[in-house]
Amino acid sequence: MFEIIVTIFIVYAAFFGTVLGMVSKTGRSAWWVLFAIVFTPLSAILALHCLGDCDSMRKKKVIEEEMWRCECQNILKSGVRENNTSPE
Numbered sequence: 284m285f286e287i288i289v290t291i292f293i294v295y296a297a298f299f300g301t302v303l304g305m306v307s308k309t310g311r312s313a314w315w316v317l318f319a320i321v322f323t324p325l326s327a328i329l330a331l332h333c334l335g336d337c338d339s340m341r342k343k344k345v346i347e348e349e350m351w352r353c354e355c356q357n358i359l360k361s362g363v364r365e366n367n368t369s370p371e
Contacts, residue, residue, distance in 0.1 A: 310340030
């Protein structure tokens with residue numbers, strides 16, 4: 284009986300950890316942690332997955348991708364200049 288309770292606790296903790304990771308990854312508020320405690324972590328995981336990123340997190344990801352794209356273009360341009368060849 285003790286093993287079953289420990290197993291259930293470990294599974295619950297793993298799902299709860301998933302909720303914590305999704306909250307930080309999607310930029311959602313900490314209220315989702317309370318939602319996971321009151322209801323179930325599985326319902327919170329499903330809801331967070333359906334909602335996706337919040338607007339501020341989406342904007343942050345777009346800015347990071349744009350900076351990465353500019354860095355790649357600069358690397359390609361400097362590589363072309365060093366090789367003294369024309370870009371294809």
